[in-house]
Every structure is written in structure tokens, then in C-alpha cells.
Amino acid sequence: MSYDDGMTTLSAADLELAHGVRMAVTRLARRLRNQRADLSLTPSQLSALAALDKHGPITPGQLADHEKVQPPSMTRVLGVLEEKGLVVSTPHPTDRRQKVVEVTSAAHAMLVADRRAREEWLASRMAELTSAEVAALRAATPVLEKLIAP
Amino acid sequence: MSYDDGMTTLSAADLELAHGVRMAVTRLARRLRNQRADLSLTPSQLSALAALDKHGPITPGQLADHEKVQPPSMTRVLGVLEEKGLVVSTPHPTDRRQKVVEVTSAAHAMLVADRRAREEWLASRMAELTSAEVAALRAATPVLEKLIAP
DNA sequence: TATTGTTATACTCTATAACTATA
DNA sequence: TATAGTTATAGAGTATAACAATA
Numbered sequence: 234m235s236y237d238d239g240m241t242t243l244s245a246a247d248l249e250l251a252h253g254v255r256m257a258v259t260r261l262a263r264r265l266r267n268q269r270a271d272l273s274l275t276p277s278q279l280s281a282l283a284a285l286d287k288h289g290p291i292t293p294g295q296l297a298d299h300e301k302v303q304p305p306s307m308t309r310v311l312g313v314l315e316e317k318g319l320v321v322s323t324p325h326p327t328d329r330r331q332k333v334v335e336v337t338s339a340a341h342a343m344l345v346a347d348r349r350a351r352e353e354w355l356a357s358r359m360a361e362l363t364s365a366e367v368a369a370l371r372a373a374t375p376v377l378e379k380l381i382a383p
Numbered sequence: 384m385s386y387d388d389g390m391t392t393l394s395a396a397d398l399e400l401a402h403g404v405r406m407a408v409t410r411l412a413r414r415l416r417n418q419r420a421d422l423s424l425t426p427s428q429l430s431a432l433a434a435l436d437k438h439g440p441i442t443p444g445q446l447a448d449h450e451k452v453q454p455p456s457m458t459r460v461l462g463v464l465e466e467k468g469l470v471v472s473t474p475h476p477t478d479r480r481q482k483v484v485e486v487t488s489a490a491h492a493m494l495v496a497d498r499r500a501r502e503e504w505l506a507s508r509m510a511e512l513t514s515a516e517v518a519a520l521r522a523a524t525p526v527l528e529k530l531i532a533p
Numbered sequence: 534t535a536t537t538g539t540t541a542t543a544c545t546c547t548a549t550a551a552c553t554a555t556a
Numbered sequence: 557t558a559t560a561g562t563t564a565t566a567g568a569g570t571a572t573a574a575c576a577a578t579a
Contacts, residue, residue, distance in 0.1 A: 243503060243506045243507070243510075247506040247509065247510070248499075248502055248503070248506055250506075250509065250517070250520065250521060250524070251502040251503070251505040251506040251509060252502050253524045254505060254509075254520060254524055255415060255498075255501060255502055255505055256528075257524050257527035257528050257531070258408050258411050258412050258415065258527065259412050259415060260528075260531045261408050261412075261527050261530055261531050262408050262409050262411075262412030262413075263412075264530075264531055265405060265408065265409060348405075349398075351405060352398055352401040352402050352405055353393060353398070353401070355401040355404060355405055355530070356393045356397040356398050356400070356401040357393065358530045359397065359400065359401060359404075359530065360393075360397070362526065362529065362530075366526045366529070367400070369519070369522040369523045369526050370400065370404060370523055370526050370527075371400060372519040372522070372523065373519045373520055373522065373523030373526075374400070374403045374404055374407050376512065376516045376519050376520050376523075377407035377408065377411050377520075378403075378406075378407050378410075379512065379516070380411055380414075380505070380508045380509065380512075381407070381410045381411050381414055
């Protein structure tokens with residue numbers, strides 16, 4: 234593959250492989266999303282809950298920053314999630330203006346089960362591959378991760 | 384890889400590979416989405432425009448079905464796209480209740496340029512891979528496509 | 534005085550219901 | 557009478573502005 238320093242032009246072969254990778258990755262990601270069970274949450278609610286599960290107990294302001302929404306929007310999202318018993322809030326240990334929210338164990342279990350179900354779907358699809366195809370997939374996974382890196 | 388006929392249990396190794404593939408594919412797809420230029424369109428508008436570009440001149444009703452929205456919603460989306468000069472509508476050739484909408488050449492060029500830019504970004508990322516890594520990617524692409532199929 | 538979070542209010546997007554034109 | 561599309565209206569969701577509590 235040619236080296237692109239911003240001055241040279243990418244070769245047609247480079248772009249053709251990039252096209253194939255983009256199409257395959259984009260479509261498989263969509264298929265995986267479609268396998269998601271109906272959790273009766275809006276995209277914003279699910280995204281906030283997953284971020285909270287991943288980044289541990291944080292304040293609503295920090296979560297709003299992470300999710301790139303305004304604080305009043307996060308107030309509403311957290312209100313719904315708390316009503317559903319998916320998050321709980323506790324007073325901030327040192328600053329009484331703030332509070333700290335975290336996912337409940339029920340919400341964590343729900344998220345884990347959902348990820349697991351999608352991975353089981355993918356594994357069952359992979360069960361129809363030849364061993365050479367599985368090997369190709371295994372070899373490519375770290376390469377895909379490397380593309381994501383920076 | 385073990386064969387899953389719906390009765391046997393998936394092995395831990397199967398699920399581990401599925402986990403790695405899911406993570407890599409999901410994250411790379413997100414990175415690719417983030418590379419999208421700001422086209423000043425809402426997700427619904429962009430999705431409808433892309434579907435219209437792909438599936439040729441069709442009626443608003445067909446487009447609403449494809450996009451899984453109600454006809455009145457599509458009326459509004461198409462109104463915006465028409466105002467922006469991205470779609471044009473013509474009378475239906477045989478049924479005067481219907482009409483046919485299609486993307487303008489400007490909109491088509493915009494979509495092509497946007498895809499091209501994302502593929503150039505990906506190609507520039509791939510330029511930092513070793514030739515063995517590129518080969519692994521090339522070998523895995525048809526496998527990813529096979530997983531999507533149905 | 535500055536900051537965190539909430540409440541008040543407006544705007545956007547999509548849905549259902551009602552309407553118009555045509556088959 | 558049934559169908560395609562539009563208009564009227566309501567329900568979510570998010571934003572900005574104003575407010576209350578605390579640092």
C-alpha cells in the first residue's frame with residue numbers, strides 16, 4: 234500500500250480495499266445494532282446508560298459533557314432512567330451542589346445480557362464459516378482495532 | 384469453530400472471537416461515521432436522501448415504507464430536501480394521485496464526495512499498516528460480507 | 534461572584550387523525 | 557369505496573434562558 238503523506242495521491246487499489254472494508258464494516262455494524270433487543274429506551278437514554286455503566290459513578294454534568302448534550306437534557310434523561318430503576322443518585326461527598334449517579338445492578342445485568350445476545354448471534358453466524366474463514370477473521374480483528382486506535 | 388445448530392452451546396472461544404469482532408466492527412463503524420462531513424441534514428433527511436439515491440426514482444409512499452416512517456413524516460422530510468435543491472418531484476406517469484421523487488445531480492455528487500472522503504480517510508489509516516496486515520484485511524473483507532448476508 | 538443542577542419555555546421531529554384529489 | 561399525499565394537531569426530545577442552592 235502506498236504511503237499517504239497528504240501530498241501523494243492514494244492509489245486506486247488502496248481506495249478499492251478501503252471501499253470494501255467500509256461497506257462490510259458499516260453493514261455488519263448495522264446488522265449487529267438490529268440484533269439489539271427492545272429495551273424500551275430511546276437512543277439518548279440507552280447511550281447515557283451505557284456511558285454511565287462504562288465510566289462509573291459520575292456527576293450529571295460530567296455525563297452531559299461526555300454525551301455532548303446540555304445539562305437540562307441530561308436532567309430529563311436521568312429522570313426517566315431513575316424512574317425505571319436503572320440508575321440511582323447519591324449526594325456528592327464533598328460538594329453539596331453536585332450529586333453522583335450510577336447504574337443499578339439490574340441495569341448493568343441488562344446491558345451485559347444484551348451485549349451477550351448480540352455476540353451469540355454473531356457467533357452463530359460464524360458457525361457457518363469454514364475454518365479458513367474463521368482464521369481470516371481472527372487475523373483481521375487486531376488490524377481493525379489498529380485502524381481505530383488514534 | 385463448533386457448529387451451532389441451535390441445540391448445542393457455543394464454546395467460550397467462539398464467543399471470545401465474536402466479542403473481538405463485535406467491538407472492532409462497532410468502533411470502526413463509529414469512527415467512519417464521525418468522519419462524515421457536516422451536510423447540514425438531520426439523520427432522517429440524510430437517510431431518506433441516501434435511500435432515494437440508491438433506489439432510484441420512487442414515490443413518497445414507497446420511500447416512507449423503506450425508511451419505516453409514516454407518510455406525513457416523509458412529506459416533511461421531502462419538503463426540506465426539495466427546498467435545499469436536493470430532490471425534485473415529477474408527476475406519476477399513470478396515476479395522478481401519486482408523484483415520483485428523485486435526487487438531483489447536485490445531491491448525488493454530494494453523497495458520492497462524502498463517501499469518497501470517508502474512504503480516503505480509511506485508506507490513509509491503512510497506509511500505516513504493514514503489508515501483512517493489509518493482506519489480513521483483504522482476506523477478511525469477503526468473510527465479513529458473508530456474515531452479513533442473511 | 535462562579536458553578537451545579539433544575540425548572541420554564543420554545544423549537545424540531547415524528548406520529549395519528551382528518552382532509553383533498555384521484556382511481 | 558379505496559388509495560396517495562397533504563394539512564392539522566399532539567406527543568417526545570432537546571435546546572436556551574431564568575432560577576435556586578452552594579462553593
